[in-house]
Amino acid sequence: MKRLINGNELYIEEHGNPNGKAIFFIHGAPGLGDCRNDIKAFSDLGVDYRLIFMDMRGSGRSEGKPPFTHEQWTEDIESVRKELVDEPIIILGGSYGGFLALEYVLRYPESVRAVLLRDTAASKRFDQDSVQAAKDANLTDVSEDELIRLFAGEVASNEEFKRVFSAIQPLYTVEYDEIAVKKKMDSIYYRYETHNAAFKYNKPNYNIVDQLPSIKVPVFITVGRHDWITPVESSDEIASHIPNHEYHIFEQSGHSPHHEENELYLARLRAFLQKNKL
Incomplete structure (x- = not known):
């Protein structure tokens, strides 16, 4: 489907159990990424969960009206949540999408049940x-x-x-x-x-490390051992500042353990969701 969200048309796909708790998937690589890789990796979760995938503003099949800022992207996520779900969501962000998932829970804490992070960072430190x-x-x-x-x-x-x-x-x-x-x-x-x-404009100023301790919902942190662009140290930094977290390093993966070790990744993710009654 396409929905007009904050004056910009977004491409959105909904999969899975319409009566399940909603998981929003936020792709990485603005201007390169879209929701197709997440659909491929996570569709099996649809047996139990309502899965909402979207191409973010300026990416994939969505319209590209500026601004392309973290503030606008997280506002778009919140507007989609209100329009489609209108209850707290589980949000999964990979790579740059993890930046947005973290900023989303910091801006809209009452809108989030849990945060799922994959190969991401909370600062530009590395x-x-x-x-x-x-x-x-x-x-x-x-x-x-x-x-x-x-x-x-x-x-x-x-x-x-x-x-x-x-x-x-x-x-x-x-x-x-x-x-x-x-x-x-x-x-x-x-x-x-x-x-x-x-x-050029967002990433140079990106540093939310000091705000991480305020995140109270359960957080699932994952990274590939051989990730070069958001290395293990980036996830170590996140884990050291979030009190309620579970952390897994995938030893046979680079930047995409959800694809490179898909079966193991989904097993650990399901276990986390079940443990937290999500």
Whole structure:
């Protein structure tokens, strides 16, 4: 479905048990990501839960009216919640979507039953480590200047965006499948303006570590052992500041343990939800 939310048309899919508690899925990679990967990874939860997937403002199949800010994105989530659910939700955010899930629960604490985090961060503290890891990887088909522009939010076109993002794909997973990656790269809705706004204006000021202790709902924290872009240290930082949490490191995964170790990931997630009577 498409819904007009805060003056911007959002693409939304609803799956699963209409009578179950609602889980909202917030994808990462503004301007690159959309809800399809989460649908693939988490649809099995639909036996028990009502699953709400959306392409965020400026990403995927959603309209791209500015502003592309954390304030606007979290307001969009809250407006969708009010329109579709009108009761507290479980919110799952991966990568950059985890930034938004954390900011959402801080802004709208009464709207949240639990927070599920996957390969994310609460600050920019480890950003330079990620940039350096990309530089040290000696990747072909991408220059150091292009890497710097990518992380600085200074991509010049969707063509450049696709080429540079494709070049860094070997960093993301433990097992690299070149054919599958090419198919995925060709399927992406590239929106370089959204990416630039996120990385040039939002990410440099992102630091909510001091606010984390105020989160009282249960929090599920997960990360792949070999994640290069939101490394284990980022999740360690989150876990050290949130009192009511459960933390898992997936030893055979990079940035996507929900895909790389899907069966184990879902088993641990279900156990967390059951333990907390969610």
